[in-house]
Amino acid sequence: MSRLQTIENRLKEINGTVFQELCDSYLTIRDNNYLAISRTGSQTGKQKTTKGTPDTFFQLPNGNYLYSEITTDTSTKNKLANDIKACFDPDKTKIPVEKIQEIILCFNWNIDQDKITELNTLAQSYKADVRIRYLMLQELALELHLNHRDLAHYYLGLPLDTGQIVSIENFIKEYDRASKGIATPLNNTFLHRESELEELSNAIDSHDFIILTGAPGVGKTKLALEAINNYLSKNHSFQAYCVSYKSHTLLDDLYQYFDVDKDYILFVDDANRIDAFEQITGFFKANRKGKLKIIITVRDYAFQEIGRKCQEFSTQRIDLFKLSDEQIIDIIKSKPFEILNPDYHKEIVRISDGNPRLAIMTSLLAKQEQNLYALHNVSDLFEKYFSTFIKDDGEFESPLNIKCLGLIAFFYTM
Numbered sequence: 001m002s003r004l005q006t007i008e009n010r011l012k013e014i015n016g017t018v019f020q021e022l023c024d025s026y027l028t029i030r031d032n033n034y035l036a037i038s039r040t041g042s043q044t045g046k047q048k049t050t051k052g053t054p055d056t057f058f059q060l061p062n063g064n065y066l067y068s069e070i071t072t073d074t075s076t077k078n079k080l081a082n083d084i085k086a087c088f089d090p091d092k093t094k095i096p097v098e099k100i101q102e103i104i105l106c107f108n109w110n111i112d113q114d115k116i117t118e119l120n121t122l123a124q125s126y127k128a129d130v131r132i133r134y135l136m137l138q139e140l141a142l143e144l145h146l147n148h149r150d151l152a153h154y155y156l157g158l159p160l161d162t163g164q165i166v167s168i169e170n171f172i173k174e175y176d177r178a179s180k181g182i183a184t185p186l187n188n189t190f191l192h193r194e195s196e197l198e199e200l201s202n203a204i205d206s207h208d209f210i211i212l213t214g215a216p217g218v219g220k221t222k223l224a225l226e227a228i229n230n231y232l233s234k235n236h237s238f239q240a241y242c243v244s245y246k247s248h249t250l251l252d253d254l255y256q257y258f259d260v261d262k263d264y265i266l267f268v269d270d271a272n273r274i275d276a277f278e279q280i281t282g283f284f285k286a287n288r289k290g291k292l293k294i295i296i297t298v299r300d301y302a303f304q305e306i307g308r309k310c311q312e313f314s315t316q317r318i319d320l321f322k323l324s325d326e327q328i329i330d331i332i333k334s335k336p337f338e339i340l341n342p343d344y345h346k347e348i349v350r351i352s353d354g355n356p357r358l359a360i361m362t363s364l365l366a367k368q369e370q371n372l373y374a375l376h377n378v379s380d381l382f383e384k385y386f387s388t389f390i391k392d393d394g395e396f397e398s399p400l401n402i403k404c405l406g407l408i409a410f411f412y413t414m
Helices: 003-013 016-030 079-087 113-126 137-146 149-156 168-179 194-206 220-234 251-257 277-285 300-309 325-333 342-352 356-369 372-376 379-392 399-411
Strands: 036-038 056-059 065-071 100-107 131-135 209-214 238-243 263-268 292-299 316-320
Touching: 003 137, 003 149, 016 056, 016 065, 016 100, 016 131, 016 137, 016 149, 065 079, 079 100, 079 113, 113 131, 131 137, 137 149, 168 220, 168 238, 194 209, 194 220, 194 292, 194 316, 209 220, 209 300, 220 238, 220 263, 220 292, 251 277, 263 277, 277 292, 277 300, 292 300, 325 342, 325 356, 342 356, 342 372, 356 372
Parallel strands: 065 100, 100 131, 209 292, 209 316, 238 263, 263 292
Antiparallel strands: 036 056, 056 065
């Protein structure tokens, strides 16, 4: 069962008093520009309803009023019509009819268009320009699902979404926003890797667990997303989500988003950086009717650990290697980099040594400085590139180890 369906079922079963609190909270959050709010249908200091018309009124900036009538009562005949009639009774509301600008009917079931037309006609027979809105089951469930999961957590007892399961579009936005010169953007043109793309696409067809490995910056993430989008275009029963890990438990989010009856692809980038990776493999092993394919990327120097955690599955490993000089030049000549000067090409190829991320980082530096000599000293650029290695392996934090690696790099020998 999906999270949206769970919210709908909880709303259908909700206590009337709790439902009134939920709707009041939602309406207050939706527009915080009210001059005054009065919950006439609730007892102050108690979680109990009381007789009052309307259940809640909001004074608008222009001095008019918005009424809300909130109900879970399906046993009373013409309940919604009776609520509208009561709103236009100044003896009950103590407010003149001409000051009523809008009425919102909140209820935990759905009505059809004919019923809406009937209720609109009734309301306009009292005041022709009054606006009637219907916050019924489906709309409220969608609002809670998409925009107000904190309210679903508080009033419906559903786990709070930690924002770690995201769409491909949101994953790319978060990735590009977080890159800041360390990771290359994902919204640039996809070039080359045609054979690797075909290999990965075939692997998705034939395997449910795929590990894409290679050096940092070699293009694993870009390739994986391209293959997933291609697969989705041909397999319409599948949906895809990505893990945007934020150092929090993942299982609650996974079970909220993944319906056991439907087909999904889950993309896990830089799996070696996820402390809760075992939760992903545990979720993969759970019983389900629909298909679940997991694609992960892992840096080559961290593959052994991740491979060990996945060895019980029939995994497909795909290795991604560095690009040729000609392919690097094609990338830096394309949008949005558009480095066309051959002198720059030579320096960028030398610095990147077949690594697309380094090539793009150098291209961005070249565009910023507009000076070829700026590429003769790229120590800051390499420091940014290798900073992520240090985070992945505590051994790199040792000054002695860094000195030893420096000597090895300089003399090319032990």
